[in-house]
Amino acid sequence: MRRIKISYSTKLLLMVVAILTVCEVAFVAFQFNREQRYRQELLNAQLTILNYQLLDHYEGGVVNVELWERTIDLPIQDLQLAIFDTEGNIIYDNTGINGVEYPLELPELKMAEESELHRGFSVHNNDEEDDDDFYYYAALKEGDLFARTGALGHDVGLAEFMSIDRTFLWYAILIYIIVIALTCYATSRIGNTVKRLSEFAQAAEKGSEIYDTKVFPRNELGTIAHNIVLIYVRWQRTLAERDRQAEIAAKEEKEKAKLKKELTNNINHELKTPVSAITLALDTYFTQKDKLTDAQRDMLLNRCKSNADRLLTMIQDILALNRLEDGSENIGKELLSLRDIVDDITDTLLPKAEDAGIAFEINLPDTMMMLGNAPLLTSIFNNLVNNAILYSGGATISIFLQNEDEKSYRIIIADDGTGIPEEHFEHLFDRFYRIESGRSRKKGGSGIGLAIVKGAAKFHGGDITVRNAPSGGLEFTLTLSKS
Numbered sequence: 001m002r003r004i005k006i007s008y009s010t011k012l013l014l015m016v017v018a019i020l021t022v023c024e025v026a027f028v029a030f031q032f033n034r035e036q037r038y039r040q041e042l043l044n045a046q047l048t049i050l051n052y053q054l055l056d057h058y059e060g061g062v063v064n065v066e067l068w069e070r071t072i073d074l075p076i077q078d079l080q081l082a083i084f085d086t087e088g089n090i091i092y093d094n095t096g097i098n099g100v101e102y103p104l105e106l107p108e109l110k111m112a113e114e115s116e117l118h119r120g121f122s123v124h125n126n127d128e129e130d131d132d133d134f135y136y137y138a139a140l141k142e143g144d145l146f147a148r149t150g151a152l153g154h155d156v157g158l159a160e161f162m163s164i165d166r167t168f169l170w171y172a173i174l175i176y177i178i179v180i181a182l183t184c185y186a187t188s189r190i191g192n193t194v195k196r197l198s199e200f201a202q203a204a205e206k207g208s209e210i211y212d213t214k215v216f217p218r219n220e221l222g223t224i225a226h227n228i229v230l231i232y233v234r235w236q237r238t239l240a241e242r243d244r245q246a247e248i249a250a251k252e253e254k255e256k257a258k259l260k261k262e263l264t265n266n267i268n269h270e271l272k273t274p275v276s277a278i279t280l281a282l283d284t285y286f287t288q289k290d291k292l293t294d295a296q297r298d299m300l301l302n303r304c305k306s307n308a309d310r311l312l313t314m315i316q317d318i319l320a321l322n323r324l325e326d327g328s329e330n331i332g333k334e335l336l337s338l339r340d341i342v343d344d345i346t347d348t349l350l351p352k353a354e355d356a357g358i359a360f361e362i363n364l365p366d367t368m369m370m371l372g373n374a375p376l377l378t379s380i381f382n383n384l385v386n387n388a389i390l391y392s393g394g395a396t397i398s399i400f401l402q403n404e405d406e407k408s409y410r411i412i413i414a415d416d417g418t419g420i421p422e423e424h425f426e427h428l429f430d431r432f433y434r435i436e437s438g439r440s441r442k443k444g445g446s447g448i449g450l451a452i453v454k455g456a457a458k459f460h461g462g463d464i465t466v467r468n469a470p471s472g473g474l475e476f477t478l479t480l481s482k483s
Helices: 008-056 065-071 107-114 156-162 167-206 220-287 294-326 338-355 374-391 422-427 437-442 449-459
Strands: 079-085 090-093 119-125 134-142 145-152 334-337 359-363 369-372 396-404 408-415 463-468 474-481
Touching: 008 079, 008 119, 008 134, 008 145, 008 156, 008 167, 107 119, 107 134, 107 145, 220 294, 334 338, 334 374, 338 359, 338 374, 338 396, 369 374, 369 474, 374 396, 374 408, 374 449, 374 474, 422 463, 449 463, 449 474
Parallel strands: 359 396
Antiparallel strands: 079 090, 079 145, 119 134, 134 145, 334 369, 396 408, 408 474, 463 474
16 A cells, blocks of 8 residues: 655644644633523523512512513513422412422522522423423522522523524634634745755755755744755865865875976986086096196096086075975065165176176165065075076176065066077976076086076065067066065
């Protein structure tokens, strides 16, 4: 047998409707019973008034029935009226019963005997055992007399008098319908929220990607559900971002390992040339010592010194580059004058420039102050100026301030030489990249000077680019952050 699946909103609606129905039925039953008791109490009051009037019109053993009937105002046709003494002897009975004793054990008579107000009321059959009709009886005791009035329950007038006002029933039904309609609306909204939460839980269990695009109902439950979904979505995004960062880190680590391997190979290659030259020179010096002239000995020793200087420069450059890449957060900064740094470098390299027939043109204001690391800034300008002296083939090296704003300086370092082909620009700042490998090695270049320049510029919150100047020569644009 196939099991019928009922939605949560339907279950909730059925449960609430069942509760409301029970409450409604209980309320109607209570109100009906209350109204019925009220009618009986009202009838009791009316019959008691009749008893008082009956006794008031009793004189000398005779009831003035004509006068009494003019005083009553009840729509009841069949009334039983009786007056009798405490012994049960009938004094008056409108049904014609005389000469018999009233049964004093009747409940309304006992109640009238025992109560402080001497009144009693009950509902039971007629005194005759074979009579199926029931009566409403009220009894009153005054002194040694009882007055007892009975009204037939099936009397048309009494039935109308005892009929319950059913207006409250229609109001109860109307309110019940309105409440059911409101309940349908409320349970539908709650059901939609629960349905969405259920769908969210199923999707979360499967690990599906969830977006917070659907809007929950604007109520407390909807707000809680929306916040739960938002928390999950943010957590999901955090995991995705973590995975993305981990993937990037792994890629960077892989790239770094690749670069380190390339660096190791390049270092081995770069070190092999000067070491081989030194070894060859020393072997020649010691094996041919007696056959060499003084000039030949000096040549071999100078060759050893120049290659040793090249090794030292290369090692210093490698250490500087590693320091930039691996421990830049440990490199200190201080307030420096860029003009002073450039002046120190040009003063140091001036003899070398004069030998190459190159002049310096410096146009930097004395107020160029920035927070930086002196050795790294010195390395930037030293490498650029030294390369221009060695390789440009020009007659002038210019250094000037192109632009300044609140945060940075833009400095141009240019020569008027031959420039380089543009296809080299993409790799010019790579480690061990040379445009002309043989010429670079002969002039003592390590191949990583421009890589140090690039790293130092980035360390100072800037960058460096290169182009061939329109007027000829190579032009570097260096940006440095003041802070």
